Amino acid sequence: MCVGCGAIQPPPPTPDPFEILGLEQRYFMDLAHLDEAWRKISRRVHPDRFAGKPAVMRRMSLQWTAAINSARRNLRDPERRARILATGNPDPPETRQAPTDPEFLETIFDLQMSAEDHPERTREQVSQMRDREQAQLDSIFTAWETGAGDLSEIERILGRLRYLRTALSQTD
């Protein structure tokens, strides 16, 4: 039941952001290409194209346009793109989960200890760690896009990347 309009209407299921924009499921993405696809569909479904049309058409146009706008927003962000591919969730919720991997936490702890005495060197080490994680992420996706390998490690790598990036931005 919908109190607002009195009509029975199932909420549109969250569509696959790649599919709704007519794009291949890929991690490596040219943002200009993404925007081009998004603009092309915007021309078709935007509410401006439905002014003066019956309410039902205007409502659908609103839903569709909102859906392609979120799809674009999600796909523009490399981390979200990675999570969509890794989890299969078209609109994964924000996560603030800290990494739990003991080895990683131990390294971080050691770095924190040395940070006070050698801030420059620590910063350098953290950014190297970040680059290594990013390289690992890239190589997993490179393999995946050629049909090999799986994405089960991705969420964990993203968690570590997020942690390292935050640590770096705090030392800025």
Added chain:
Amino acid sequence: MANIGIDLGTTHSLVAMVIGGEARCLLDDEDRALLPSAVRYDPAGNPMCIGYPALDAAGQSDGITFTSAKRFMGRSAAEVADEARLFHYDLVDGKERAVHFQVGERQISPVEISSFILRLLHARAEECLFGRPGGAVITVPAYFDDAQRQATRDAARLAGIEVLRLLNEPTAAALAYGLDKGTAGQKVAVFDLGGGTFDISILELQDGIFQVLSTAGDTHLGGDDFDQALAKVLLNQTGIEDADGTTFRAAVRGAEAAKRALTDAETTTLRATLNGQAVEAEIDRESFNALIRPIVEKTATACRQAMSDAELSPAEIDEVVLVGGSTRVPLVREYVAELFGRAPHCGMDADKVVAIGAALQADILTGNSELADDMLLLDVIPLSLGLEMMGGVVERLIPRCSTIPANATQTFTTHVDNQTSVDLHVLQGERELVADCRSLAQFKLTGLQPQPAGTPRIQVEFTVDADGILKVAATDTHTGTSTTVDVQPSYGLSEDEIEQMLEDAIDNAETDVDERLLIDARVEAEQISLHLAKALDADDALLEETEGPMLRGLLGDLSTAMRGTDRQRISDLSHKIDEVSAPFAQRRIERDLQLALSGRSTESVADDLGIPK
């Protein structure tokens, strides 16, 4: 029917429309395009006059002239207390309510004041057209939040105007400049400093698409502030302390004239009649610049934020365009050149450009625009939207500068055992804490099944429409209990207040309410019939077995009803058709998209669907 564009400004308002293939501002009897956004009330609170006469009488004590009502739209009394003091307006107390001014026994809302201005502009268009215009595109500052947008829409409703779209002022200006005709992919910054609001928007232009990348601003910054600063200096110099409202307004009028003179002249004489005495003061541009520099410099923060949100440096911006009367002030131009490292572009009349853009968008929305066939505006929301979480922190659902329409869904749960309702508090702003954001609305989702804390799944959906206005729906996914709210702004007018004002307004205008409502119902029914009949012919293949006969039957009923005068029956049937045809409409849009994606030319798809190309 011809649509119109209205620029509802802080100090001046205009109406424009496309006539004979060209967008033009409509003039009053004395050939003036600008209408001062001023409304005068007598001491009992009855409206006396609007526009120039109201402004001319501002310094007289037989009533009160309200100017700059826009600064008070959608705000609470507490938020604008300082500002009201500056303007010497008496506010009605009431922290939790939309702001009202006290005049005699009457409480007057800025929405009412704005509606008088809109009504006069609408009447001007009616005279030009020898008939009622269609709908209106009304411009708002890009940085207006949800409550301010709703207040603007309420004012239009009160004036009996159908709002086709609320359009952001800088975006309207970009459209008017026809900036898309440059190189594809060029980036343009629109610097819009009006009487009381400041916006900066950065756009990317591509094949007729005007895409806003970012927007920032300040809804309480503008040329008004220059006038007031100068007026205070004058009052100090003449030794007037504690000037009353009338004296202060007289000083501001003088200051405004001096400001204008200093656009071209190096020095001028400020003249005003204060407390019955003629006063004069010499002022040169240099000291005026020194006085207003701190105000002008306030624009820098928003400009930097907009560039950072668009991920652009000043060097990557191809053009800077000036909009708004206050950009005539030489210091403002110098400062913009300094900020962006390039001389700004100011080819069009800074006062009219927003109204012209609104008229163009109004024309596009007729669906058969000759001027702007392929144009499309893609705008953004200026401020993030979120919900209050435990501990007074804000969970952001839609980040600022998201392209609109936008939508986001998030699932929440309870934190107390056996909770049967949850309170939802909707907020707008960039800060982490609830106390630092703007409260948009609060509502309750009731009827939850008692369950242990953390078990229920409450899905909250935010939808922002093309006007930048938010709707919130909350559903308990376990029981299916749901509630949809048109966000009733915490500091807006209540539905009852609007209804009452509307009734009063219609009484005043001596219009037959039933007559007007019947016409509206017929127009809507006409629209639905035409469109559906066309769709049924074109897409017979997409109909399910029983749908076709059922819809055709309903169309027949509607056509019979439209010849009668039973308004209720006409709108009931319209709604019924709307409901029954929804799945069919959905299928058509899906098919359309499939075709668009599979690379068929949009023209042939558009032909199939009867959608404007």
